[in-house]
Amino acid sequence: MKNLSFLRLSVWFYLAIFFAYLLGPLIIMSATAFNSPDFPRITPWECLTFEWFSALFQDERILNGIKNSVIIGFGTVVLSVAMGLAGALLLTQIWPKLRATYYTIIIAPILIPGVVLGISTLVFWDRINRMLGLGADSFLSNGLFLTIIGQSTFIASYCMLVLVARLQRYDVALTEAALDLGATHAQAFRKVLLPFMRPALASAAVLAFLASFENYNTTTFTFGEYPTLTIELAQKVRYGITPAISALAFIIVVLTVFAALANEAKIKRQQLVLAARQNASIEELKQGIKLPGFLSGNAAAVALVLVSIATVVVVVTATTHSPAQCIADVKEQKRIEAEKLIQELRAKRDANRAKEDNKEDVQQAPKSENNSGFGNVFDPNALSTDN
């Protein structure tokens, strides 16, 4: 028994470490969006500020990137869901001898490095463009077109996997029944197969949009004059980071959590409704189903409401809170700190000059000044000089 509880304890310990590794960075990153220093950090905590959010919304490049990402995202969703569905439909009825080869071809883009996909797309369409004798500004060398094509190559494989899982549970007799009752093939597809596939199509579309939105490796070769949000972010992160990026990350994290909880709540609700429907007698059904209360027995819905409330609180605080006083205080404190250091230095230099034998101290002094240049109040060097 003792052994078991030890095992359980170590399992929980491992889980805690694991999820700290998984979620910790996101939480810390989100928190840095509210700290006032120019460099994203949470220690030392200086002032609660929302200025990074306004900085974010004034950044033309970010906004333009979002616009391009959305356009490319929609293009990719349409193209890759259509290709994924066609690929899945063919996979379920292809000649058995060809099946393995065909599957390898349509699954390969998932395993091909994104960089390679980007390059091959760029090289191929550049060549087509040249063969057709078109100029460098033609449609085929347009960044939007190339990015949609390049991303769809592998995103369609993801969609295919999602769709084929649902399609395998589809009874072909349903299509045959529709045909038998007089429907054309197109009608049978629209009225019977598509409604059956709708949940999987929705998942595939969301997956495709997210994959497109966050893609970097392929897009970085194909974007041309249409940098996406991810491309802009990468540029910013590589050449100097600011908490404005944390602010964007915070928004994305909140949206993601929100979407995930909403989805959970919806699933849970459907389960509850289904259970209620199955328990209900015919009379009850006739009167219309009495839905269970939105929140009853639905933890995800409760969490959703809590997150919504928290968001409202944050937004309200943001509009009323002014960090100006705090920032001024911190500045003042830093100034005092710096002055104190300068005085110390001066005192040291005077002492040195008086002694005129040790030059190393002079070299050490400016170094410590550099270190505290960021105003690191809890910097151990600063502490030691205080002592």
Add this chain to the structure above:
Amino acid sequence: MPGFLKEFLNRNGTGMGLAILGLVLFWTIVLIILPQVSMLDFSFRPNLPPPEIGGPKDIYTAENYKYLIFGPEGGSQDYNAVDLRVFFRTLVAAICVTIFNLILCYPIAYYLGQTKGNHIRIFALMLIIPYWINEILRAFALRIIFGETGVLNNFFVGLGVFDTPFDFIRNDIALYAGLGYAYILLMIFPIYNVIESLDRNQIEAARDMGASWIKIHRRVVIPYAKPGISSGCTMVFMLSAGALAAPQILGGPSSLWFTQLIYQQFNDNSDWPQGAAYAVVLLVTCILLVLAIMRLFKVNMGDIGK
């Protein structure tokens, strides 16, 4: 074959059948096969200014591949030591990241797969949410943590473990942590899917016979989960070796990733054929490595992507 085609069109209706075939052919031929062939072809050509392409100088040459091995012609060294070292370092590091991820994720996948209860859904949600966050932002989050004045350094220096901030970035620790971080989900899910279908009674039976935990895993769980493990490892390895964002953001200034070399050839040197050649080398090596590992562990291609 025309018989198969006719039957296909009969079954789906001519219009629908042609639409399906058209989309699939566009995807497989125009988007998947032709670009790869085109890239391969391109990698064997010299780097020429646009007007000369297709002209007399546009001949097949293995120059671009020679460059990777021997360096520039008339160079001071016998071998292109810089690029080759980057190449092998990338492969070895990707393998290390894969192994690290497997060790980290296997217990979690096992726990999630074999435990019942509501909190499992919450754990699953907590696993998925980070995966929905942009790859760049995830790398950025680690950069904040591993930076010189980041959380970790402040923490350890504050505790007195280090006396000066440790440079996680220059020592590539940030990079490995970032690559591992990025692909956790891709390792967990395939393993989880397989372990979930493992009958708990098998484990109970083995335990009943007095097998130790290690033995149970070695003899029962791991053989059963092999398709999931190899699927997860393949994905993580391919994605790590082909990663670009994490090395750019988290990599030290002196240590490059092979994809960064490709990127440089395309964007900084404007030497597309050279970049294409490097891309082909990366693709072929990765595929061969994965095939070799799959053969070693006797796993099929069909198991990938489940």
Add this chain to the structure above:
Amino acid sequence: MSAGVGVDLESLWIRFGDFVAVRDANVHINGGDFFSFLGPSGCGKTTILRAVSGFLEPSEGNVLIGGRNMKGIGPNKRPTALIFQNLALFPLMKVWENIAFSMEINGASAAERRKRADELLDMIALPGQGDKLPSELSGGQRQRVAIARALCAEPDVLLLDEPLSALDLKLRQHMRTELREIQKRVGITFIYITHDQGEALTMSDNIAVMREGIIDQIGDGKAIYNDPATAFAASFVGENNVFRGKIKRISGDEALVATNRSGDLVARISTANQGKMKEGDDAMMFIRPEAFAIASKGAKGDHFVTAKVNHEEFEGNSFNIFMEGGGGKELKVTIPNLGQSFKDHTGQSLTLEYEIKNSVVVPAGELAAE
């Protein structure tokens, strides 16, 4: 009752690669008939149904519906409606939407569809269930919805592919009567596929017995049961005792057969084979368990069989006696329980007799698998 629309199969061949699923089928189905194809699984009966409904193009030969050749006409253009083995109700549509699907295709308004669906729901005795989903109905109810959906398309011919096989025994027997009644009410031609001889015998006007793509015999239930044309038909429909042997002598429609286990026995040559069999032919003789009666001990002749009793069982309405037979297979005899005193014969030798008109001789051939 209207005359209904007849269906003809003319020299129908259906091949899948090298495999022949249907071999030269020639069938005439009268308009308004309840016609069954009866055979074990894999005999090609479903293939015939798919050829009639238009999902399969025959390799050779023609399908005629109401005298019109159906070549090149797709399933959605044929005057047939098919009830699938698994029913194939649209899971995401409500019951009434399922029933009125064919009207939706024709562009009928929701009100019209609803009205017609409610009428049909009344007909299949499910009033007021239109707003449920198919998954909320019981097996028998789903069955009836599938029938209503097919009838809503107002087909000339209704095709049923083993629609009762998924139901439990009680419901299956109940649905037999119900199906037959519906067919009489609507008066259209029903073509029914089954491997269950009970279903075929109780419901059908005419039955085609099929084996490995070949139609062995077509006739009404009594003819198939009492006067089988082939060894397969004799052994597949109902229980039967087989005696293998050679024909010794033929006189009129009777033949004396030298059997392998009970000496020389006389039996009637089945109608389809009269005039086609000659002395010296390999033949099979069939006598049904209920055609035997216990004879006085030691009686001898060409319609007496004597053998040792292996064991007996009491089945309520009858006694079954299992007797030693040549060729490894036991001889089964069923004596109706009429309250007579019945003593156990196990281990003893027993003599049975049968009436010649209740026995049948056919050319030797393949038997149905047990």
